[in-house]
Amino acid sequence: MKMLIFKLALLLLLSNQGRCGLLTKKLIKELFHGEDPYNRQIRPVINESTPTNVQMKFFVSQILNMDERLQQLKTNVWLTYVWTDEFLRWDPADFNGLKSFKITSDLIWMPDIVIYNNAADSYEPYMFNKIVMVDHNGRVNWASPIIIQSSCQLDVANFPFDYQKCHIKFGPWQLDGSELTLNGSGDETVFRSDGEWDMIGLTHETTLMSYVDSPGILHYDVNYTIHIRRRPMYYVFNLLVPCILIASTTLLDFLLPVDSGEKVSLGVTVLLSLTVFLLLIAQSMPPSSVVPIIGHYYVSTMVLVSISILLTVSVINLHHRGPYCRPAPRWLKRIILGQIAWYLRLQPDHFKNMKFAPDKRDYNANEKTFSPRKSVRKQIVEEWDRYKSENGKVTAPNDSSTQDGGQRRDEDQLLLLRRMNEHMKYIRAHFEESDEFEEIKNEWKQIALVVDRVFAIFYVLGTIGTGMILVFKVS
Incomplete structure (x- = not known):
């Protein structure tokens, strides 16, 4: 019985649909034909x-x-x-x-x-x-x-x-x-x-x-x-975060020892990496005069990295100043090694209680003054002339006196002692001059280390300032 009712309903529905289709066909024929x-x-x-x-x-x-x-x-x-x-x-x-x-x-x-x-x-x-x-x-x-x-x-x-x-x-x-x-x-x-x-x-x-x-x-x-x-999260993780990490890597350039020989290479590598990311941004932006804020950030970071390379070259120049360079000026040592190094906890031990005297590096040993600004040979000649003036010439014996073998041996021994004295003075002056030159080199290296830390602080401040400008512009 239920199946019969279902079939009747289905036939009724199909007949209505067919009738509607015929009515629509009739209406369209009347309207359009x-x-x-x-x-x-x-x-x-x-x-x-x-x-x-x-x-x-x-x-x-x-x-x-x-x-x-x-x-x-x-x-x-x-x-x-x-x-x-x-x-x-x-x-x-x-x-x-x-x-x-x-x-x-x-x-x-x-x-x-x-x-x-x-x-x-x-x-x-x-x-x-x-x-x-x-x-x-x-x-x-x-x-x-x-x-x-x-x-x-x-x-x-x-x-x-x-x-x-x-x-x-x-x-x-x-x-x-x-x-x-x-x-x-x-x-x-x-x-x-x-x-x-x-x-x-x-x-x-x-x-x-x-x-x-x-x-x-x-x-x-x-x-x-x-x-x-x-x-923005897609671009933050794919463009901004790499730039921040690369810019942070530049800070290692200041912490890298100068003697490693890789300070400039690291800075140049970072600069090239930033250039690649900047090109990626340029390819997706319209060629107009409007530079996006992320482009400003990249350019600012590249400028900071370029300045860091310039500062690194300056530090290397200070570090490798040899013995033929003039000693560090008194005012430079007073400011960098005496004050800035103290704040940065990089001050050498022998500078902590030092009062900087006038800019004379002469020192006195046995009441005889030696200066590293003079050559070793010149100092020996001057010392020998001073010795002769203090002791006078050796008086020769009378012709009428008898020159026996004992007197000749005394003269030979005196001459030998004089020659030994000359060699000892030369050796002493050489080592004193070497120590003085080594002290000059160490002072310049210490100055370079302090200056490098100062540059690192300025770089960190510049990086933070660039990031803050980016945040303020976005907000």
Whole structure:
């Protein structure tokens, strides 16, 4: 019994559907092939002075792509147009209560609404080959999802923390304001984020204006503005974090010992790495005069790294000053080794209680003064002349006296002692001069170490300042 009832219901449904199909076929035949057939070339109004009012609804479904370099926005939108076609009306009573039917848009009149800022390869009409629904009172509803590629003037000054406003302008191309009026509305509730962009608003504005190709003729248009904000975490982890880490690596350049010979090589390597990342940013940005904030950060970091290389070369120059260089000036030692080194805890032990005397590096040993500014040989000659002046010449024996072998041996021994004394003075002066030169070299190395730490502090402050400027601009 139940099976019989089910079969009867199914037959009744199929018969109703078949009857509806026959009614629709009959209605379409009467409208399009009757005595006064429908003509889609004519604007569907009985009175030519009556404008056709088109209601437009715009829904943003998804942002498919934002090409920053070409400044183009590709979106998936849902469009709906509603207007009244006075030639598509009938009495539902004449067609067994049929109030609406669906037909392809190629068979009826369609408004010539185009996208003014279209960036696609062609201006192919997007309203044809679609399904429209026609009501018995002449109301036509066209609705379809389409993909729009439009131009969008980007403001990349705050990239990747940027906020963009992209405009999509719709309007009729041939029908002026006396023939077609256009009113728009929009909704962003159907938006689905692609992971990079979030929609924060959708606004629209309907205007009536004339254009240069048809002066004096007013046209309606609707300008939709899509307000979107970029999600910056992708660029933070792929562009900003590597830059910060590379810039931090430059700090190791100041901590690296000068004798390692790798200080300049490390700085140059860091500079080249930053250049590669800057090129990646330049390839994705539009070729305009506006430099994004991340570009400013990279350039500032590159300037800091370049300055660090220059400072490193200065430190190496100070470190490798040899014995042929002049000793460090008194004021330089007082400021760097006496004050700055104390604050940095790099002061040598023998400088902690030192009071810097006048800039004379002479020292006294056995009441005899030696200066490293004089050559060793010159000091020996001067010492020998001083010795002769103090002791006088050796008095020769009288010719009449007897020169026996004992006296000759005494003279030979005296001459030998004099020669030994000369050699000992030479050796003493040589070692004293070597110690003095080594002390000069060590002082310059210590000065270079302190200066290197000072440069490191300035570099850290510059890096922190650059980062703070970036944060303030973003906020």
